[in-house]
Amino acid sequence: MTFDTISRRRLLQGTAALGLGAALPIGGARAAATTIGFIYVGSRDDYGYNQAHAAGAAALKKMAGIKVVEEEKVPETDAVEKTMESMINLDGATLLFPTSFGYYNPHVLKMAAKYPKLRFEHCGGLWTDKDPKNAGSYFGYIDEAQHVAGVIAGHMTKSGKLGFVAAKPIPQVLRNINAWTLGAKLANPKVTTQVIFTGDWSMPVKEAEATNSLIDQGVDVITCHVDGPKTVVENAARRGAMVTGYHVNQAVLAPKAYLTGAEWNWEVLYPRFVKMFTAGETIPNFYRGGLKEEIVKVSPYGAAVPEAARKQADGVKAKLTAGSYVIFKGPVTDNKGGIAIASGVSRGQTDPELEKMNYLVEGVVGATS
Amino acid sequence: MAGAGDIGLWTIPVAVLGGAVRVSTPFLFVSLGECITERSGRINLGLEGTLVMGAMAGYGISYLTGSPWLGVLAAGITGMGMGALHAGICGLPRVNDIAVGIGLMLFGVGLAFYLGKPLIEPTAPRLPSIDLGWWTDIPQLRAALRINALFLIGVALAPILLWALRTTRWGLIVRTAGESADAALAMGYSVNLIRLRATMFGGFLAGIGGSFLSLYYPGSWNEGLSSGQGITAVALVIFARWNPMLCLGASILFGGAAALGPALQSVGFSHGYHLFNAAPYILTLLIMIATCSPKRTLIGAPAELSITR
Numbered sequence: 001m002t003f004d005t006i007s008r009r010r011l012l013q014g015t016a017a018l019g020l021g022a023a024l025p026i027g028g029a030r031a032a033a034t035t036i037g038f039i040y041v042g043s044r045d046d047y048g049y050n051q052a053h054a055a056g057a058a059a060l061k062k063m064a065g066i067k068v069v070e071e072e073k074v075p076e077t078d079a080v081e082k083t084m085e086s087m088i089n090l091d092g093a094t095l096l097f098p099t100s101f102g103y104y105n106p107h108v109l110k111m112a113a114k115y116p117k118l119r120f121e122h123c124g125g126l127w128t129d130k131d132p133k134n135a136g137s138y139f140g141y142i143d144e145a146q147h148v149a150g151v152i153a154g155h156m157t158k159s160g161k162l163g164f165v166a167a168k169p170i171p172q173v174l175r176n177i178n179a180w181t182l183g184a185k186l187a188n189p190k191v192t193t194q195v196i197f198t199g200d201w202s203m204p205v206k207e208a209e210a211t212n213s214l215i216d217q218g219v220d221v222i223t224c225h226v227d228g229p230k231t232v233v234e235n236a237a238r239r240g241a242m243v244t245g246y247h248v249n250q251a252v253l254a255p256k257a258y259l260t261g262a263e264w265n266w267e268v269l270y271p272r273f274v275k276m277f278t279a280g281e282t283i284p285n286f287y288r289g290g291l292k293e294e295i296v297k298v299s300p301y302g303a304a305v306p307e308a309a310r311k312q313a314d315g316v317k318a319k320l321t322a323g324s325y326v327i328f329k330g331p332v333t334d335n336k337g338g339i340a341i342a343s344g345v346s347r348g349q350t351d352p353e354l355e356k357m358n359y360l361v362e363g364v365v366g367a368t369s
Numbered sequence: 370m371a372g373a374g375d376i377g378l379w380t381i382p383v384a385v386l387g388g389a390v391r392v393s394t395p396f397l398f399v400s401l402g403e404c405i406t407e408r409s410g411r412i413n414l415g416l417e418g419t420l421v422m423g424a425m426a427g428y429g430i431s432y433l434t435g436s437p438w439l440g441v442l443a444a445g446i447t448g449m450g451m452g453a454l455h456a457g458i459c460g461l462p463r464v465n466d467i468a469v470g471i472g473l474m475l476f477g478v479g480l481a482f483y484l485g486k487p488l489i490e491p492t493a494p495r496l497p498s499i500d501l502g503w504w505t506d507i508p509q510l511r512a513a514l515r516i517n518a519l520f521l522i523g524v525a526l527a528p529i530l531l532w533a534l535r536t537t538r539w540g541l542i543v544r545t546a547g548e549s550a551d552a553a554l555a556m557g558y559s560v561n562l563i564r565l566r567a568t569m570f571g572g573f574l575a576g577i578g579g580s581f582l583s584l585y586y587p588g589s590w591n592e593g594l595s596s597g598q599g600i601t602a603v604a605l606v607i608f609a610r611w612n613p614m615l616c617l618g619a620s621i622l623f624g625g626a627a628a629l630g631p632a633l634q635s636v637g638f639s640h641g642y643h644l645f646n647a648a649p650y651i652l653t654l655l656i657m658i659a660t661c662s663p664k665r666t667l668i669g670a671p672a673e674l675s676i677t678r
Contacts, residue, residue, distance in 0.1 A: 025602070042592070043486075045489045046489060047473040050522070132539065161587075163635075194634075194635060196635060197630070197634065199658075203593065204596070205596070205627065206391060206630070206646070209384075209388055209627065209630075210634070212387060213634070215633035216380050216383060216512065216513075216635065228591055230591065234589055235587060253492065287669070365637045366637070367640055
């Protein structure tokens with residue numbers, strides 16, 4: 001059929017039929033599926049923070065009636081508001097996961113106030129009573145997993161010097177450094193942890209330099225708290241040092257050097273949240289948990305880890321999972337000789353004092369400012 | 370690491386030396402290339418994009434073929450293509466090279482992120498290093514002296530380029546185009562063609578600089594890999610007064626300064642690390658202030674450059 005033989009009437013009929021046909025399935029899909037938006041600050045496959053969240057999103061994709069839309073590399077600026085707006089208005093998202101710490105204030109708060117019927121779940125644990133009720137902020141006590149990894153690190157070090165490549169001296173990072181060091185001291189009370197702050201979450205050249213400097217100082221087990229641990233893990237392994245990982249399992253990057261690691265377990269938490277959401281229940285605004293709640297996990301031990309180390313680490317892990325163990329239990333001295341936690345004081349995971357952590361424990365070499 | 374002796378404060382000079390060698394190579398390649406481009410009378414600000422494209426292409430080809438050196442070549446060719454694009458657009462009438470450069474910087478970075486998406490996870494074969502520290506049994510020094518061949522090539526290239534610019538016919542033509550396009554035209558040369566070649570050469574080197582980032586140090590492809598090193602290297606050319614040997618010195622200085630912050634923290638000197646991390650930039654400012662003068666234009670600046678005209 002050539003083009004000029006189509007009559008105007010036929011064309012109109014055809015267009016109408018097309019329009020109807022197109023409208024129906026879309027309308028149908030809207031009713032059946034829940035659309036969930038995921039926003040990442042970096043790349044989804046960074047072997048780090050964002051990959052951990054993307055693994056959680058991938059777990060949701062397997063659930064029936066769930067549609068996931070994702071956007072990567074959204075900066076912690078007005079850009080995230082635009083992304084949320086577009087996910088809400090164009091994709092019809094009713095539940096959003098803005099996963100980066102800096103998205104919360106003011107961007108998530110603003111959007112939650114503007115769309116009171118939608119749900120916003122932010123990762124960072126920042127929700128307070130004054131914030132909108134349709135916003136929530138969850139976080140995991142990953143320092144529990146770091147503590148277990150620290151036990152392994154303390155067992156494995158020959159020089160007694162451990163290294164920590166950290167981004168910024170904020171409470172969450174300091175808590176990891178301290179928990180890791182306290183874990184290592186359980187295995188070997190004499191260990192020290194040398195910490196280097198790179199100044200930002202993703203600085204590959206600086207992270208590589210920090211790793212090399214630490215190894216030059218005789219450090220032989222390294223871990224990190226940066227967005228993408230790939231650089232640290234690979235460079236440490238190249239110099240013959242051992243590593244414990246962070247965010248996700250990096251064993252494939254350095255099979256021999258990778259001892260264990262502290263991982264997020266969002267693929268368990270997110271389906272739990274979405275089930276509550278689709279069932280019409282309210283997701284708690286403030287949601288926290290550690291090993292016990294399966295929000296964090298410990299990577300399988302590497303082949304190099306001996307039986308004694310595994311046994312002690314498993315013991316600590318079992319107690320943490322049972323909830324009968326406190327990492328930050330007084331007396332704890334800081335590395336300036338002051339008392340961080342007084343004798344007899346036990347700061348359990350939910351203690352708000354831990355969220356204000358501004359010290360490094362005794363045995364850590366470094367300063368918070 | 371077994372047997373690592375405690376060398377205490379010696380870590381700092383050793384780390385600065387090691388850092389100077391490790392961190393300087395991309396600066397060196399980009400600045401040498403840009404030096405030639407600018408001497409022909411054009412600024413290519415797009416080298417940040419070229420560097421990132423080179424890093425991505427090098428990593429990709431190394432991963433696909435298993436040969437890191439093929440990756441380096443591919444990075445160079447990619448860079449050359451980016452250079453040709455810049456020169457081609459700038460060859461059109463009334464086009465500003467700085468604006469095109471900024472456009473190509475964004476284009477290169479964006480394209481590299483787009484094409485490089487599937488390359489973030491896989492691990493590609495890396496470039497080998499040459500052990501120049503065999504004479505010492507201090508492990509730290511040995512590690513610092515484990516040097517990549519690209520660095521040595523860059524170091525050798527600097528005097529060759531200086532010599533070529535000063536004494537060869539080819540160098541004279543490039544300089545003529547940079548000092549006076551009219552003179553070059555009068556001599557019967559196509560200024561656009563000279564600048565096309567000079568920009569392609571600059572892009573080639575910048576691409577190789579990028580492959581060093583992804584294939585040697587830090588040694589994997591990710592999106593934060595360059596974080597402005599290409600732009601810094603373009604600024605280094607001005608800092609080095611368009612002299613390839615000074616480019617070499619400036620690159621090494623920058624590499625060493627970048628290693629200072631982590632090195633000081635590793636020996637426990639951890640106060641004010643933000644300040645030490647800013648050391649390279651403070652250094653640039655100081656030298657710029659010390660060497661600038663209101664009475665004359667920058668010494669050594671090619672007269673045809675759009676910043677001096």
